[in-house]
Amino acid sequence: MEGRSSVIKTGMVLLSLAMCVGLTGLGGAQEKYPDREITFITGAQAGTVNDLITRALCTRARGILGQNILFLNKPGASYGLSLVAVKNAKPDGYTIGGIPSGGVAAQLMQKVAYDFRRDFT
Numbered sequence: 018m019e020g021r022s023s024v025i026k027t028g029m030v031l032l033s034l035a036m037c038v039g040l041t042g043l044g045g046a047q048e049k050y051p052d053r054e055i056t057f058i059t060g061a062q063a064g065t066v067n068d069l070i071t072r073a074l075c076t077r078a079r080g081i082l083g084q085n086i087l088f089l090n091k092p093g094a095s096y097g098l099s100l101v102a103v104k105n106a107k108p109d110g111y112t113i114g115g116i117p118s119g120g121v122a123a124q125l126m127q128k129v130a131y132d133f134r135r136d137f138t
Contacts (some may be wrong), residue, residue, distance in 0.1 A: 050110065051084040058089045058103050058114040060096030071115065095122070097129055104136045 057075050061067035068090065075086045091099040099114055106112035116137060131137070 051082055053111065054085045054087055055082070055110075056087045056089060056106070056112045058091055058099045058106075058112065060092050060094075060099035060114075061090060062092040063090050097131075100137075101130045104131045108138075 057071070059068065059071055061071060072088055075088055079086045089102075091102050096116075100116065103112060103114040116133070
């Protein structure tokens with residue numbers, strides 16, 4: 018059941034991204050987003066249910082956004098490696114990732130290299 022919950026949360030992240038992208042057209046002289054490839058980083062191991070469903074969602078988002086989505090697996094440390102990679106990326110909207118409940122729990126139980134309130138939007 019935990020895997021299903023993570024998949025649903027990942028889907029919500031991608032849906033939120035698609036909605037935000039759609040809303041950017043409401044402004045005046047804003048740049049077209051996205052105008053280049055997006056990188057999606059996940060902590061899921063390749064071939065797992067979370068990986069496969071997230072890839073399917075990224076494929077669908079690619080068609081909606083009209084840009085390629087590079088999909089990177091960075092498993093390890095209860096999704097911590099992927100979260101650090103997203104945290105350290107340039108904050109320009111072109112590197113995104115899912116935030117799993119395990120990553121939140123890790124922050125509550127041990128010292129980690131990220132703070133959800135400060136490092137992610």
